[in-house]
Amino acid sequence: MDGSVLFFQFSGKAVSSRWRLHYSIPMAVPSLSTVLTNANFTMYQNGMTDLLTHITSPVPEQQYERISPFCWTRDDVLEWISENMEGTNFDARSINLAWSLDGPSLCRMSQADIMRLFGPQLGHHLYQNLLKHKAKPEFQSLPESDMNENLCELLDNFLFGLNSEMRFPLLSTITLGQQNEGPSVKKEEFCDNDFDLRLGLEQLTTLSDTVYYSENSDSELSSSSNSCVFSGLRTPESTSGESDWESYPSNKQIKTEMKDEEYCQRRPRGRPPKGSRDHNRSFTTPKKSKHAPRGSHLWEFIRDILVHPEKNPGLLKWEDRREGVFKFLKSEAVAQMWGQRKKNSSMTYEKLSRAMRYYYKRNILERVDGRRLVYKFGRNASGWRLSEVSPVM
DNA sequence: TAGGAATTTCCTGATT
DNA sequence: GAATCAGGAAATTCCT
Numbered sequence A: 001m002d003g004s005v006l007f008f009q010f011s012g013k014a015v016s017s018r019w020r021l022h023y024s025i026p027m028a029v030p031s032l033s034t035v036l037t038n039a040n041f042t043m044y045q046n047g048m049t050d051l052l053t054h055i056t057s058p059v060p061e062q063q064y065e066r067i068s069p070f071c072w073t074r075d076d077v078l079e080w081i082s083e084n085m086e087g088t089n090f091d092a093r094s095i096n097l098a099w100s101l102d103g104p105s106l107c108r109m110s111q112a113d114i115m116r117l118f119g120p121q122l123g124h125h126l127y128q129n130l131l132k133h134k135a136k137p138e139f140q141s142l143p144e145s146d147m148n149e150n151l152c153e154l155l156d157n158f159l160f161g162l163n164s165e166m167r168f169p170l171l172s173t174i175t176l177g178q179q180n181e182g183p184s185v186k187k188e189e190f191c192d193n194d195f196d197l198r199l200g201l202e203q204l205t206t207l208s209d210t211v212y213y214s215e216n217s218d219s220e221l222s223s224s225s226n227s228c229v230f231s232g233l234r235t236p237e238s239t240s241g242e243s244d245w246e247s248y249p250s251n252k253q254i255k256t257e258m259k260d261e262e263y264c265q266r267r268p269r270g271r272p273p274k275g276s277r278d279h280n281r282s283f284t285t286p287k288k289s290k291h292a293p294r295g296s297h298l299w300e301f302i303r304d305i306l307v308h309p310e311k312n313p314g315l316l317k318w319e320d321r322r323e324g325v326f327k328f329l330k331s332e333a334v335a336q337m338w339g340q341r342k343k344n345s346s347m348t349y350e351k352l353s354r355a356m357r358y359y360y361k362r363n364i365l366e367r368v369d370g371r372r373l374v375y376k377f378g379r380n381a382s383g384w385r386l387s388e389v390s391p392v393m
Numbered sequence B: 001t002a003g004g005a006a007t008t009t010c011c012t013g014a015t016t
Numbered sequence C: 001g002a003a004t005c006a007g008g009a010a011a012t013t014c015c016t
Helices: A032-046 A048-056 A074-085 A092-098 A103-108 A111-118 A120-135 A149-165 A195-210 A216-222 A251-257 A279-284 A298-307 A331-341 A349-361
Strands: A006-010 A013-015 A021-024 A316-320 A325-328 A374-377
Touching (some): A074 A120, A111 A120, A298 A316, A298 A331, A298 A349, A298 A374, A331 A349
Parallel strands (some): A006 A021
Antiparallel strands (some): A006 A013, A316 A325
C-alpha cells in the first residue's frame, strides 16, 4: 500500500490519517456507506483494485478523477498531466520539473504559473481542465454542520474494522491539531517512510498552528471526539489571487524542518548514495520507498506504459509488438516516472537500466544486441502480448 | 529470525 | 566526449 496521507475534505477542513485515502465527501451527505465504499475502493488503489479494475472495467477510470484536485498526490498529478498530454507536443522531459507537484500545490498555482511551467498551449489546456475538475459537484464541500462527531466516530469504527485485519492505524492513533500542542503521532507509526504522510502531517501541523478552526463555529468540529480533530486546510480559494507557489513550503523545506526524532530512522532501500554512508546523515534523509507493492515491479511498470498507449506520452514505443520489442524514447523521463512511483527522486535511466539488465537472467527481458534503448520481453514476462491484453472499449 | 527477492547505488570498462 | 550498455559488488527493505 502506498502510504500517504488521508485527507477527508470537509469544507476546507481535513482529517488526516497515515495511510493514503483521499476522498471528498459528496455534497449532499451522503450515506456513509457510499462514502466508505468509495473510500475503501480508493484505498485499495494500488492493490486489489488494480486487479479488480482489470477484471471488471476495460477502461479503468483514472484514480485522480474520483478525487478532488486539492487532494491529488504527485502520482495523481502526473497521471493527470499524462492524460492531458495526448495530442500535444509537450516534451515529457518537463516531467522532471513537475514531478514533485501535488494537488494542493497545483491548485495553488495561478494560470500564469501553470503556463510558465508547461508552456502556453498545454498550460492553458491544463488550467482549463483543472478548473473543470475543481468544479465537479461531487468535489464541492459539505456544510460544516454535516460533518459531526458521529461521522467521525463512524469513520473511526470503519478504520478499526480495517485495522483488525490490516495494519492501518486508526484516526485515533493520530491526534492532530490539539490546541496548544503540536500533533501527536505514535512514533513507530509515524516513522514509516511515508513521506507524503509527513508532508500531510506537517501541513496539518503548520495549519493547525496558523488556521486552527477551534474558534466560533468550528469549535464543534475541532473539539469533537479525540479520534479526529479537524484542523484547517488552506484552500486555494482562501489564499490571495496570486499564486503562493513560492511561499508554499517545499518538500525539501518540510524535510528540513522536521525534527530528527520525528524522522524516519530507516534507511532507504538500496545502497546508500555515496557520501551518505554516514548513518546520521543517511538516516535523516527522508527517503523514500520501501519494497515495491506486489504488481508494481519495474518490468510491469514498463509493460503497463506500453500496453496502455493512452498513458504513454511518447515515453516508450513498440518496435515489434508481436515480438515484444520496445524502445525507450524518453529514457530519463521514464526513469523519473519510475522514481516517482518509488518515491525516489534520484532515479536515473542508468539505474533503471541496471535493474532492467537484471531481468535478463530471469528471462523477463531478452537482450537486443546492437540497439540502444531497445529491450525485448522474455518468456517470463506476461501481460504484454496482444492476446493477454483485454481490448480497450 | 534467516534467507531470498527485488531493487538501488556505485563502479569500471566497452561500445556507439 | 557524451550517452549508453554490461555486469560485478555492496547495501537495503520487504516478504516468506
